[in-house]
Structure formats: structure tokens, C-alpha cells
Amino acid sequence: MTYQVIIDDQYDVTKLVETITLKDSLEQIAYQANIRLAVSASSGLPSISPGMPVRISGVPFGEKAKVPLLHPAVIWEVESSNSGTKRLSLTVYDRMIYLEKSEDEFLLPKDQTATQRLKTYAKEWKIPCATLPDTKTKLGKAVYRAQTIFSMMFADLKETAKSGGDMYHPRMMSSGLQLYKIGSNTKVHELDRLIDLTQMRTLEGAVTKVKVMAASESGSGKEVPSKVLAIEQEGVAELGTLQKLVEDDQVKTAAAAKKLAKSRLAGIQETFTVTAPDINTIRAGDAVLLKGLKLIVMSVSRDLAGAGTMTLELATAEMVRRRVYLE
Structure with a gap:
């Protein structure tokens, strides 16, 4: 095996790894690993339990030196089975899982950026940050009540994209919490040794007509129709009417409503699913x-057995913005 697995910073279980x-x-915050170990009485392995740190290292594609690929990470779940040979199945996440599973509340002032808010969350949870880019877009006031830290982060990043800013995704690296700009990798790999390629084209998710509605007003005591701020359509004749209603209390002008409506229009949805020899440095985003x-890689799953394979779900940057950041 070309990968190394270290548990609790001292137990090298690489020789016990079966898979x-x-x-x-992009729709989850924590990088996940599933590891199956075959354990014998002579392996000398101590009791493995959730909460233990774990590190998976390997040689990055095209390089020679071994580096951590999943670190810092934590064992989240341990399942034991014994049918002649004892096996341990470990579910492992990078430590961003704590932000996905933990709830809190924050009252955040307007004109902060997603970067500033990320630093606030990280400081509260004592998570070290790597060098963070300036997302620049100023956000509105946020009142986050009893929800996960990840949902707050994602709301900030979605508001950034909705306001015309770049798309970002949080990543946990050995150097700390990183805010990664979608599609900004300097080495763009060409997928030319394909094992399988599937192209999907569908009207599911298509939007040919958009109405932007004014935020509902309460207190009048009467039910009245919502005010329409803008209507945009495209492709109705060819694809039929697939209408979406959008209500956004950040939209104050007709021009902003028109811009928002146009950004939600979407024709035939096209994605690609590719299986290829593994390039172990490719990440979602x-x-x-x-x-x-x-x-853009929307998701990646990889099997590290042998030389390794990866399966990627791919879409254009425009579709990623609509499906992940504008919904």
C-alpha cells in the first residue's frame, strides 16, 4: 500500500489496512475516510475508540515525498465484526466535523465579510486558521439562533456569492482552517485516462422564468398579494415554463431584483461523472x-486500493453557483 495510516500519533496500522x-x-464541510482493518491477536493493536486522532499520508500525484492527505482527523465511529478474522471499520473525518455537529448562536453586525466571520467562529472554537483570503463582499446583519457553525459559515458564503462575490469553500488543512476560492487551483489536471465517463442532461433543476418578490410585510392584518419586483425569462419557448419565485430581503431596488432574477435562470442541467486513475490531490471545488x-469538482470519492481510482462529479462554474450557492 502506498498510503500510511497512523492512529493516536503512535500506532502505524498500515499493514492492517484492507481498504x-x-x-x-461541496455540500459537506468535513473530508471523510472509511478504513477497514484486519486485526489479529499478534498485531499488538490497542483498543481503538472514537475521539482518537488519525492521520492518512501518501505521495501526492506526480511527486515523490509522502505528505499528510487527511490531517488533522478524528475517529468518529468504530464498528467491529468477527467472522474468523476480526475486522474494524473506522469512520474518520477531518476536524471540521466539530463545526458540522456543534450548535451555537451568533449576532453579527452588518458590513462584515465572510472572512471576518470565519475568524470569529474559529476563535470561539479554538481552531487555528491558515492564511485566509479577503472575500471583500460586505454582508448584512445576521441573527443566527441555535444552528450548526457550518450552517452559519455556509450562509455567509452563499450571501457572498449571491451578492456577486466569488465562491468559497472551507477546508481543514494541516496548516489550519482554509477558505478556498472555487476553481483557484494553480495546477489544473487534465482528465485524459478515463475508465468511465457518464454525461447527464436533464430539465430537473432548470428554471426558465423567475419572479422576484418583495419581502412579506406583516402587521397590516390583511392578506395581500406579494409585490413583484422583477420578472425575467429565457428558454420558455424551447423548454416550457419552469418558474421559480425568489424572495430576498436584501434586494431593495428594481435593478438589483432584475440582476437577481437573471442569475437564477438556468437551462438544461448538465453534469459529468468520471471514473479515472486517482489523482490524490484533487479536492471538491x-x-x-x-x-x-x-x-469544477462538485464531489470526489476515491478508493485507495492498489494504484487507486477516483470518481468525480463535475459541472460548470455557473451550475455550481446556481446549485450550491444560490439555492
Whole structure:
């Protein structure tokens, strides 16, 4: 095996590993690993329990030195089975899982950026930060009550994208919490050794007509129709009417409503699913090239057995913005 697994900073269990799979997605915050160990009485392995730190290292694609690929990480779940040979199945996450599973409340003033708010969350949870980019877009006042830290982070990042800013995704790296700009990887890999390629084209998720509605007003005591601020349509003749109603209390002008309506229009949805030899440095949010087309990795799952394979779900940056950041 070309990968190394260290548990509790001292137990090298690499020789006991039967399988390792890794999963990463723009719709989840924590990088996930599933590890299966075959354990014998002579292995000398101590009791493995949730909460123990774990590190998976490997040689990055195209390089020679071994580096941590999933670190810092924690064992979240341990399942034991014994049918002649004892096996341990470990579910492992990077430490961003604590932000996905923990709730708090924050009252945040307007004109902060997503970067500033990320630093606030990280400080509260004693999570070290790597060098963070300036997301620049000033956000409105936020009242976050009893929800996960990840949902707050994601709300800030979605508001940034909705306001015309760049798309970002949080990542936990060995150097600390990172805010990664979607598609900003300097090395863009070309996927040219394909095992399988599936192209999906569908009207599911398509939007050919958008109405932007004024935020509902309460207190009048009467039910009245919502005020329409803007209507935009495109592709109705070819695809039929697929209408979406949008209400956003941040939209104050007709021009802003028109811009928002246009941003929600979407024609035929097209995604690609690719299985190929593993390039172990590709993460969700990275850009790749497929047949000359630059696409964004929406999710990646990899099987590290042997030379390793990866399965990528790919879409254009515009579709990623609509599906992940504008909904």
C-alpha cells in the first residue's frame, strides 16, 4: 500500500489496512475516510475508540515525498465484526466535523465579510486558521439562533456569492482552517485516462422564468398579494415554463431584483461523472479539464486500493453557483 495510516500519533496500522475510501463534497464541510482493518491477536493493536486522532499520508500525484492527505482527523465511529478474522471499520473525518455537529448562536453586525466571520467562529472554537483570503463582499446583519457553525459559515458564503462575490469553500488543512476560492487551483489536471465517463442532461433543476418578490410585510392584518419586483425569462419557448419565485430581503431596488432574477435562470442541467486513475490531490471545488472543457469538482470519492481510482462529479462554474450557492 502506498498510503500510511497512523492512529493516536503512535500506532502505524498500515499493514492492517484492507481498504481505504475518501469522500469530499461541496455540500459537506468535513473530508471523510472509511478504513477497514484486519486485526489479529499478534498485531499488538490497542483498543481503538472514537475521539482518537488519525492521520492518512501518501505521495501526492506526480511527486515523490509522502505528505499528510487527511490531517488533522478524528475517529468518529468504530464498528467491529468477527467472522474468523476480526475486522474494524473506522469512520474518520477531518476536524471540521466539530463545526458540522456543534450548535451555537451568533449576532453579527452588518458590513462584515465572510472572512471576518470565519475568524470569529474559529476563535470561539479554538481552531487555528491558515492564511485566509479577503472575500471583500460586505454582508448584512445576521441573527443566527441555535444552528450548526457550518450552517452559519455556509450562509455567509452563499450571501457572498449571491451578492456577486466569488465562491468559497472551507477546508481543514494541516496548516489550519482554509477558505478556498472555487476553481483557484494553480495546477489544473487534465482528465485524459478515463475508465468511465457518464454525461447527464436533464430539465430537473432548470428554471426558465423567475419572479422576484418583495419581502412579506406583516402587521397590516390583511392578506395581500406579494409585490413583484422583477420578472425575467429565457428558454420558455424551447423548454416550457419552469418558474421559480425568489424572495430576498436584501434586494431593495428594481435593478438589483432584475440582476437577481437573471442569475437564477438556468437551462438544461448538465453534469459529468468520471471514473479515472486517482489523482490524490484533487479536492471538491478544484477545477479540472475534461476534453478541453474547464469544469469544477462538485464531489470526489476515491478508493485507495492498489494504484487507486477516483470518481468525480463535475459541472460548470455557473451550475455550481446556481446549485450550491444560490439555492
